[in-house]
Structure formats: structure tokens, C-alpha cells
Amino acid sequence: MCRLLFSVLSTFLGLTCVTFFIGRVIPIDPVLAIVGDKASMATYNRVRSEIGLDLPIPVQYWRYLIKVLHGDFGNSVITSQPVLQDLLRVFPATLELSLMALMIGVIFGIPLGVIAATHRGRWQDQVIRFGSLIGYSMPVFWLGLIGLLVFYAKLGWVEGPGRLDVSYDDIVPVVTGLITVDSLFAGEHEVFWNSLGHLVLPAAILGYLSLAYVARMTRSFMLGQLKQEYILATLAKGLSPFRVVWVHALGNVWVQLVTVIALTFGSLLEGAVLTETVFAWPGLGLYMKNSLFNADLNAVLGGTMLVGVVYIGLNMLSDLIYPLVDPRARERR
Amino acid sequence: MSDTPLLTLRNLRVVYPGDEGDLVAVRNVSFDLGRERLGIVGESGSGKSTTGRAIMGLVAAPGIVTADEMRLAGKDLTSLDERGFRRLRGKKVAMILQDPKYSLDPVMSVGQQIAETHRCHFRSSMNAARAAALDMLAAVHIRDPERVYALYPHQVSGGMGQRVMIAMMLIAGPDLLIADEPTSALDVTVQHQVLAIMDDLVRSRGMGLILISHNLHLVSSFCDRVLVMYGGRVVETCAAGELSKARHPYTRGLLASLPELGRRRAELPQLRRDPAWAEG
Structure with missing residues (x-):
């Protein structure tokens, strides 16, 4: 039972690593998706730091993990709902x-x-x-x-x-x-x-x-x-x-x-x-x-x-x- | 005991047809068996197991079984179809296989597997079959039948597994038991115990026994009569006690290659084989 729990938890952690990584390498700029391509550099940078993209990668991952564990995947752009x-x-x-x-x-x-x-x-x-x-x-x-x-x-x-x-x-x-x-x-x-x-x-x-x-x-x-x-x-x-x-x-x-x-x-x-x-x-x-x-x-x-x-x-x-x-x-x- | 033999075989042949000529596994084997213990010895591929399977109608396709005469307790086996054989299996003739580790269904409790034979042949109720299986477990000297009934094959030792196998095969009261290398997979210490239990049941129920083995000592000490097979053919038949007086060169060769305690030999003689023995 203990072994099963361990394997489930480690698989889950691996899964979060993968989704986090995909989120970084995909050629979609999440900041741009929010501010639009007509925004000024200043606005861009402000939003960028607001959503934490200027933090070190491990810190970003940690924050991502905490959010995922709370069931928070952010809002959808299309439906504008969680x-x-x-x-x-x-x-x-x-x-x-x-x-x-x-x-x-x-x-x-x-x-x-x-x-x-x-x-x-x-x-x-x-x-x-x-x-x-x-x-x-x-x-x-x-x-x-x-x-x-x-x-x-x-x-x-x-x-x-x-x-x-x-x-x-x-x-x-x-x-x-x-x-x-x-x-x-x-x-x-x-x-x-x-x-x-x-x-x-x-x-x-x-x-x-x-x-x-x-x-x-x-x-x-x-x-x-x-x-x-x-x-x-x-x-x-x-x-x-x-x-x-x-x-x-x-x-x-x-x-x-x-x-x-x-x-x-x-x-x-x-x-x-x-x-x-x-x-x-x-x-x-x-x-x-x-x-x-x-x-x-x-x-x-x-x-x-x-x-x-x-x-x-x-x-x-x-x-x-x-x-x-x-x-x-x-x-x- | 009646005069008609339990089993009569006349010119039993088992052939596996192939593209490059037929493979003859059993060539014109004939013997009569009363309510006695017959041993069949021979090396691997000599056709001893195939002979046993042919009697049970269990030679797998594409093997073809033919015989001039094949009778079990007066019943003609040559004209029997699969359905007819199925009625005999377990009820008139049963078979014990080599290794209980592989010959018991791993996902069914051993008790249920024994009871299954009973239910199959007597259409008995669950409870009646269970009671019969518990009696049978006691008959093969298992001390705590209730507990063992619920065990699964991986939970029993080799010796106990083989006793379960004996119980499973004898519960429907067959007249003939074919034991195909029943102790080869067991520890030497339990081999004799298992054989003794089997022997006891076979004698007390007045059954016939065919003991198939490559172990000359075992066969000569447990059986009344011994058949020696080579290349699908019976090369010699003799009383078990007189095996040492066997005349056929193959039997002599087998006997000579047995090591003996207290007699040091630099080298055991190599077994000579003559293709003519299989043709002759």
C-alpha cells in the first residue's frame, strides 16, 4: 500500500514537471496573450512580473505546483472562466x-x-x-x-x-x-x-x-x-x-x-x-x-x-x- | 477381478504428419494391463508419454492415433469421439502430470479444483462436491483438509501439490491411473512418500496403474511389470524383479549406465543406440 502511494505521488510530480516544462517551451507567450500585441514595453514587463515569469525557474515551478494542488490552472482565455x-x-x-x-x-x-x-x-x-x-x-x-x-x-x-x-x-x-x-x-x-x-x-x-x-x-x-x-x-x-x-x-x-x-x-x-x-x-x-x-x-x-x-x-x-x-x-x- | 484385462492395446500407432515425412512417435505398441502396476521406462522421446496420452484421447492435433484394438474395461476406444473420451476421462481413466507447480490452475483454490472433477462427473451439488473433496484430501494424508482446501497452488509445497493432484484425479473413482513422471519434479525426500500414497490408493481401490518414468530403480521397485520403450517401440517386457536379467541390449545398456553406491568406476559406460531397434 505504501509502495503504491509512493509510486502515485512520484508519477504525479513527474507529470507536473512535464506540464510545467511544456508550458515554458511552447512558442506561445502567455504575457502577450494577456496584454495583446499593441501594448507598450512597460505594460508588458509589468504583467510579466505580475504573473511571476521573471522569477527563477525552480521558484516558478514551486508556485505552479502549489497552484495545481489547489486546483488552480488559471483562467481560460476563450471562456474567461477558471x-x-x-x-x-x-x-x-x-x-x-x-x-x-x-x-x-x-x-x-x-x-x-x-x-x-x-x-x-x-x-x-x-x-x-x-x-x-x-x-x-x-x-x-x-x-x-x-x-x-x-x-x-x-x-x-x-x-x-x-x-x-x-x-x-x-x-x-x-x-x-x-x-x-x-x-x-x-x-x-x-x-x-x-x-x-x-x-x-x-x-x-x-x-x-x-x-x-x-x-x-x-x-x-x-x-x-x-x-x-x-x-x-x-x-x-x-x-x-x-x-x-x-x-x-x-x-x-x-x-x-x-x-x-x-x-x-x-x-x-x-x-x-x-x-x-x-x-x-x-x-x-x-x-x-x-x-x-x-x-x-x-x-x-x-x-x-x-x-x-x-x-x-x-x-x-x-x-x-x-x-x-x-x-x-x-x-x- | 474379472478375466478380461483392464486395458488392451494392439498395434497402437501415433503419427505426426509433417511436410518432410511423418514423425512416428509410437510404433505398434501392444500390451495388456490387468489390475496391476505397469511401469514404462525409456529415454526422452521414446514415446512413453505419448502412449499414455493416446489412451486418454489427449494426443493434440495434428497427431493421429490408430490401433488395431484399444479397449478400456471392455469399451472400444478406437471408435470413440471426443465427447465419448470426455466421459471416460477422470471417471474411468485419469492422469497425473509431472509438476504440480504447472499442472494446477494457479487462480483457483486447490479444493475447488478437486471438487470440480466431482461436480463434472456426478453432477453433484456444491456442498456434496466439497465434502467429497475434503474426504479425498484426507485420503491423500493431508492433515488439515479444511485449511488446505482454501489454499491456492502457489501456497502448497511440491509434495502437497502432487497429493492434491492425486486427489483431483482419483475423486471420480477411475479404474486406471496413468502417472506420467509423477515424482520427477519433487524432492527426493518426498518422492517416496507421494508414491506410497498413490500406491496405497491404487491397491486399495483395485485400480490399474501405468507409471511412466525414466527412473529404472523407481519403476522396478514400485511396479509388477516393466515395459522398456525405445524409439516409439516396446523393446522389452519383463517382470520388475527380473529387470536385472533383461536381455535386450538397450535395457542392458540402461542398466549398465546406472551408478552404484560402493562401486567406484572411473567412467560410466556410454549408452549405445542402434537404429535397428526402433525398426525391428
Whole structure:
């Protein structure tokens, strides 16, 4: 437990170093962003010392660290609101999207990986491997556009861009920020179905990426386990191949999959940037993209910090989940 | 005890087809087994393990098993499909593998793994299977079955792990036990203990035992009869007590290369191999 805490803290410190460093090397002058390019030299220098840019680097870092620990990432230039407030507003949208995508990736990816492994070299394996290769290599924005064209514009099976139809805006009180969850709690079924209709296509497209990855990893982990002696022993006991594969082999694969799933979730947050842009999904990805294109340094660094913190949290979570799936890990702590 | 043998093999062959010609792992092996203890010895690759696996229907693809006759307790194995074999495994014929460190599922408690065999063959309830597993743990001389039941494979020693393995394989009451190098991975001190427990159970239940090993001493002291295999073929069969009178040059060579206490030899003779033995 102590070791886990130490690693979390040191990773966090490293993260702050990186964001601080990026803030210094990026060719955006934060002073200029405040005073504008018509300001006099005197004004420029006054603002420069006001925000502490004339101090020695270690002192600047220290002040940055203290501010970050207080949740102060400065104000966003575009929204002129505290960055933290902006992040808390947009993050639930991304969380909802990536959780749904992860669910799709795990629920379909693991069984497909298992089937590919047990049918190694046969047509099932070829189909699944080809399918995941496409998931790997297709650009998300292209898939997103095609998806919108086919399923929204032509077939009308799903709702269009955004999280909700305009007519449903502001009906459901924000509790978790996940509209599907909030609307269910509020008993607004119409809102729920509408938000699900909006969610399903971007989540499926984002989830396809993680499905491809999870399926490939599951396949290779399964192939490793199916070669083990204990598989022969379970067969010698007279167990059905179904039980041998889905209980014994997969039970051991979970141990390795925990990390894969945690990291997949992290990469979904990144993948959300493109998906959210295509689907006008008002989440972290879209927010980061807009900030980046408008040289809104505070917002970009704040968002980077948030993604980093989520990564650290996921790693911590997977460390905590390990002992649940692996009895050998229970003793080490 | 009936007159029909427990196991009959006539011209068992196991072939692995390959691009550069077929690899014949087992060539025309024939023997009868009663409710006795048969040892199979031979060097690595002599086909002794493959023979054991063929009896269980566990020769992995692309291996092909053929035999003129293969019967277990009167049941014809040559015409059996995978489903049929599955009903026999654990229930009629069971197998003990070499190293309990690798042959037990690391993420399931040992008790559950034993109970699983029971549930699989008797469709028993959770509680009944648990009770049977606890009895079985006691039968393999484990002092505190309740405690051991909940342990995971990495928490038990090699000797205890192999006893768990024996319990797991015998709980459904098979007639034949194939022990494939059951003690090779164990400390010398617990080897005999584990063998004694296995032997005791096999005798008291009137089972047949095939003990596969490369250890001549072990086999000759534990078995009634010994088969010597070389290159996939049985080169010699003799009573265990008469192993020292074996005539086949390969067996003689094996015996000659055993070191003996109290007899100093500058060099042990090297084992000579003659390809003709495998053809003959």
C-alpha cells in the first residue's frame, strides 16, 4: 500500500514537471496573450512580473505546483472562466463516451479474442483478426463520417451529432454529468433514449478501436495459457472444452487483461479528441482541440494535467484490482 | 477381478504428419494391463508419454492415433469421439502430470479444483462436491483438509501439490491411473512418500496403474511389470524383479549406465543406440 502511494505521488510530480516544462517551451507567450500585441514595453514587463515569469525557474515551478494542488490552472482565455470549472463541465461528456466505448470494447473484444485463440488458423480466427486490423488502421474521423452518413443520414437508426436533441436540453438536473445515468435517475425515459441514440454511434466507433486492441491482446494471452500444463490436467479430469477455455484459461488471462483494459481506457480519452470533433461532442477532446487552436495555454495544460491524473488513477485502480483476480498478488501486499 | 484385462492395446500407432515425412512417435505398441502396476521406462522421446496420452484421447492435433484394438474395461476406444473420451476421462481413466507447480490452475483454490472433477462427473451439488473433496484430501494424508482446501497452488509445497493432484484425479473413482513422471519434479525426500500414497490408493481401490518414468530403480521397485520403450517401440517386457536379467541390449545398456553406491568406476559406460531397434 505504501509502495503504491509512493509510486502515485512520484508519477504525479513527474507529470507536473512535464506540464510545467511544456508550458515554458511552447512558442506561445502567455504575457502577450494577456496584454495583446499593441501594448507598450512597460505594460508588458509589468504583467510579466505580475504573473511571476521573471522569477527563477525552480521558484516558478514551486508556485505552479502549489497552484495545481489547489486546483488552480488559471483562467481560460476563450471562456474567461477558471480552467478547472471548464474541465469539470466537459469531462463527464467524455467520461460517458469513453465508458460506453470501453464497455463495447470489453464485452465484444474479450469473447472475440477467446474465439480467435481457440479457432487459431481457422476462418473464425482470420475474420476476427482481419476485423481488428481494420479497427486498428482506419482513421477514427473517417469511420465517424461514414458512420454518420450511413446510420444517421441514410438509415436514420441513430441520432446525429451532439449529446442530446436541442428540445431535450436542460430537462434533466445534472447529478453525475452522464446524461444517460442522470435521465434514468430522474425517470425521464424519453431523454434517456434520445441521449442513448446520440451516444451509441460515437461510442461504437471509438469502442471499435479498443475492441480491436482488446481482442488481439486476449487472443495472444489465451494462446499462451492454452499451452500450459494445467490445461492438459483440466482436460484429463474430463471437463468440457467450454469450461476449460472460459473458466480456467480465461480466468488466468484476466490477470493480464486488467492492465490492458486500464490502459485502453486511458487511450480512449485521447482517441476522444478526434471522435468528439467529428460528432460535435461537447467533451474534453473538443475542449482541448478548441483551446489548442486558439493558443489557450492554461486550458491546454489543465486538460493535459487532467488526462495525466486519470492515467495515474487508472494505474492505481488496476493495481487494486489485481489481487481480486490473482491470488498470487494477494500475498505481496 | 474379472478375466478380461483392464486395458488392451494392439498395434497402437501415433503419427505426426509433417511436410518432410511423418514423425512416428509410437510404433505398434501392444500390451495388456490387468489390475496391476505397469511401469514404462525409456529415454526422452521414446514415446512413453505419448502412449499414455493416446489412451486418454489427449494426443493434440495434428497427431493421429490408430490401433488395431484399444479397449478400456471392455469399451472400444478406437471408435470413440471426443465427447465419448470426455466421459471416460477422470471417471474411468485419469492422469497425473509431472509438476504440480504447472499442472494446477494457479487462480483457483486447490479444493475447488478437486471438487470440480466431482461436480463434472456426478453432477453433484456444491456442498456434496466439497465434502467429497475434503474426504479425498484426507485420503491423500493431508492433515488439515479444511485449511488446505482454501489454499491456492502457489501456497502448497511440491509434495502437497502432487497429493492434491492425486486427489483431483482419483475423486471420480477411475479404474486406471496413468502417472506420467509423477515424482520427477519433487524432492527426493518426498518422492517416496507421494508414491506410497498413490500406491496405497491404487491397491486399495483395485485400480490399474501405468507409471511412466525414466527412473529404472523407481519403476522396478514400485511396479509388477516393466515395459522398456525405445524409439516409439516396446523393446522389452519383463517382470520388475527380473529387470536385472533383461536381455535386450538397450535395457542392458540402461542398466549398465546406472551408478552404484560402493562401486567406484572411473567412467560410466556410454549408452549405445542402434537404429535397428526402433525398426525391428
